[in-house]
Amino acid sequence: MHEVAVAQQMLEVIRRTLEGRPPVRVRVARLVLGQLTCVDPETLSFAFEVACRGTAAEGCRLEVERVPLRVRCTACGAEEERGDPMAPCERCGDRRGEVVAGRELQLTTLDVEEHGP
Amino acid sequence: MTEVIRIQEGVLADNDRAAEDLRLRFRESGTCVVNLMSGPGAGKTTLLERTAEALQGRLRLGVAVGDIQTSRDADRIARHGVPVVQINTGDACHLDARMVTPAADHLLPLGLDLLIVENVGNLVCPAEFEIGEDAKVVMLSVTEGADKPAKYPLMFHVSRLMLVSKVDLLPHVDFSMEAAIADARALNPDLQVIALSARTGEGLDPWIDWLLGLRDKARGR
Ligand SMILES: Nc1nc2c(ncn2[C@@H]2O[C@H](COP(=O)(O)OP(=O)(O)O)[C@@H](O)[C@H]2O)c(=O)[nH]1
Ligand SMILES: [Mg+2]
Numbered sequence: 001m002h003e004v005a006v007a008q009q010m011l012e013v014i015r016r017t018l019e020g021r022p023p024v025r026v027r028v029a030r031l032v033l034g035q036l037t038c039v040d041p042e043t044l045s046f047a048f049e050v051a052c053r054g055t056a057a058e059g060c061r062l063e064v065e066r067v068p069l070r071v072r073c074t075a076c077g078a079e080e081e082r083g084d085p086m087a088p089c090e091r092c093g094d095r096r097g098e099v100v101a102g103r104e105l106q107l108t109t110l111d112v113e114e115h116g117p
Numbered sequence: 118m119t120e121v122i123r124i125q126e127g128v129l130a131d132n133d134r135a136a137e138d139l140r141l142r143f144r145e146s147g148t149c150v151v152n153l154m155s156g157p158g159a160g161k162t163t164l165l166e167r168t169a170e171a172l173q174g175r176l177r178l179g180v181a182v183g184d185i186q187t188s189r190d191a192d193r194i195a196r197h198g199v200p201v202v203q204i205n206t207g208d209a210c211h212l213d214a215r216m217v218t219p220a221a222d223h224l225l226p227l228g229l230d231l232l233i234v235e236n237v238g239n240l241v242c243p244a245e246f247e248i249g250e251d252a253k254v255v256m257l258s259v260t261e262g263a264d265k266p267a268k269y270p271l272m273f274h275v276s277r278l279m280l281v282s283k284v285d286l287l288p289h290v291d292f293s294m295e296a297a298i299a300d301a302r303a304l305n306p307d308l309q310v311i312a313l314s315a316r317t318g319e320g321l322d323p324w325i326d327w328l329l330g331l332r333d334k335a336r337g338r
C-alpha cells in the first residue's frame with residue numbers, strides 16, 4: 001500500500017507551498033483523485049492524518065474530490081464517463097478507449113489561518 | 118481569517134522530477150531501461166535468468182531487483198554472469214525513482230545497453246511511480262487468473278507490453294487468454310502481448326526480439 005508514501009508526498013507539497021509565508025495553520029486540504037488512480041481514499045485520509053501530526057497541517061480536514069474515469073472510444077470517438085473501466089462504449093459497444101480523465105492525483109487548494117491564539 | 122492558497126504541483130511531482138533526472142542519465146549513458154512489474158510470483162526473476170542466458174554476447178545487460186528483504190532474486194540472476202544490484206525496499210510496496218537512483222549509480226558506469234528493473238511484486242502501487250524507464254512491462258501468469266486486468270486496470274493501462282507467463286501450465290488452469298487480452302486492451306488499445314514460458318522456452322524469442330527492438334529504438338532517440 002503506497003497511501004503512506006502518497007500522504008508523505010502530500011505533506012511535502014504542503015510544506016513547500018507554505019515555505020516563506022508567515023506561520024499558518026492548515027484547516028482544509030483539497031485533493032482531486034481520479035478513479036483510475038490506485039489510491040484508496042479512506043486509507044489515504046488516515047495516512048495523511050498521521051503524516052500531519054506535529055506539522056502546520058495537524059488536525060486539518062482532507063476533502064477528496066473523486067474524478068470519474070472518462071474515455072474516448074477508439075472505434076467511434078464518443079467520449080463518456082465509465083463507472084466500470086471495462087464497460088463497453090454506450091454508442092457503439094466497443095470497449096477500447098483512450099483515457100481522457102481519471103488519473104488525477106493533485107492537491108488543489110489549502111484553507112489556512114494565521115497561526116496564534 | 119481564512120485564506121485560500123492554490124497549489125500548482127502534483128502530489129507525485131518530486132518523484133516525477135527524480136525520474137526525469139534518471140531518464141536523462143539513462144539517455145546520456147545510452148542505456149535502455151525496462152520496468153518489469155507483476156503480482157508476486159508471476160515469474161519475473163525466472164524470466165530474467167533466461168533472458169540473461171539469451172542475451173549473453175549480444176548486448177550488455179544489467180539488472181536491478183527490488184526485494185523487500187532478501188537478496189535471493191539478485192543471487193539467482195547474478196549466477197548468470199550479469200551485474201545485479203539489489204534494491205532493499207524495506208516496507209515499500211513499489212520502487213520509486215529515489216530508490217532506483219543508487220542502483221543507477223552502480224550500474225551505469227558499467228556501460229550497459231539494457232537495464233531491466235524487477236519491481237516489487239504488486240499489481241497496484243508500482244503503476245503510479247515513474248522511474249525514468251523507456252518502457253513499462255507487466256507480467257501476468259496464467260495461474261493468477263484472467264480477471265487481473267479488469268481488477269487492476271491502471272497497471273495494464275500504463276504498460277507498453279504484457280507478458281502472459283507460465284503458459285506451459287495452460288492445460289491445468291482455467292485461464293482465458295482472449296479475455297485477459299481484451300480486458301488489458303480496453304484502456305490501452307496499443308498494448309503489445311507476448312505469451313511465454315520460462316520453463317519450456319516458448320515465447321522467449323519474441324521477448325528477446327522485443328527487447329532488442331526497444332534497445333535499437335532507444336539508441337535512435
Ligand atoms: N510452470 C512454470 N513455473 C514458473 C515459470 N516461471 C516461473 N515459474 C515458477 O514460479 C515461481 C515464482 O517465480 P519467480 O521467478 O521467483 O517469480 P517473481 O516473484 O515474479 O520473481 C517459482 O517457483 C518459479 O519456478 C514458468 O514459465 N512455468
Ligand atoms: Mg522475483
Ligand SMILES: [Zn+2]
Pocket residue numbers: 073074075076077078089090091092093094
Ligand atoms: Zn464507441
